[in-house]
Amino acid sequence: MNPIDRRTLIGPTLSLFASTSTLLCCALPALLITVGAGAVMAGLTATFPGIMWLSANKGPLFLASGALLTVSALMQWQARNAPCPVEPDLAAACMRLRRFSHRILIGSALTYGFGVFFAYLWPLIYI
Numbered sequence: 160m161n162p163i164d165r166r167t168l169i170g171p172t173l174s175l176f177a178s179t180s181t182l183l184c185c186a187l188p189a190l191l192i193t194v195g196a197g198a199v200m201a202g203l204t205a206t207f208p209g210i211m212w213l214s215a216n217k218g219p220l221f222l223a224s225g226a227l228l229t230v231s232a233l234m235q236w237q238a239r240n241a242p243c244p245v246e247p248d249l250a251a252a253c254m255r256l257r258r259f260s261h262r263i264l265i266g267s268a269l270t271y272g273f274g275v276f277f278a279y280l281w282p283l284i285y286i
Contacts, residue, residue: 170231171263177224178267181274184213184220189277217278224271231264 188210191200204210213220243253 178271185278
């Protein structure tokens with residue numbers, strides 16, 4: 160019997176990658192330019208041109224990331240009282256996995272929040 164249910168990892172992992180892409184598209188460029196590292200940002204966009212694609216498509220990126228975070232949070236909420244195995248080792252692994260999954264979801268939500276701040280709120284404050 161496999162003590163790790165892979166379905167509990169799918170949602171938080173997808174939301175982590177999606178929220179990290181929002182961080183790369185919007186928060187990283189704003190941070191680098193704010194601290195005066197525009198040359199570093201120019202070097203990054205020359206090395207990784209995908210950053211510019213993410214920035215150009217930030218609307219759909221944020222919608223998809225928000226949807227993935229919402230689905231992941233709903234999956235976590237539904238599984239909050241799911242039974243763990245009776246065996247002590249498997250039960251401990253189950254609880255560790257739940258805590259780890261919850262931490263990934265919190266980290267993803269914080270990353271998404273930073274991205275929203277720098278993509279949509281920072282230009283209103285800075286201008």
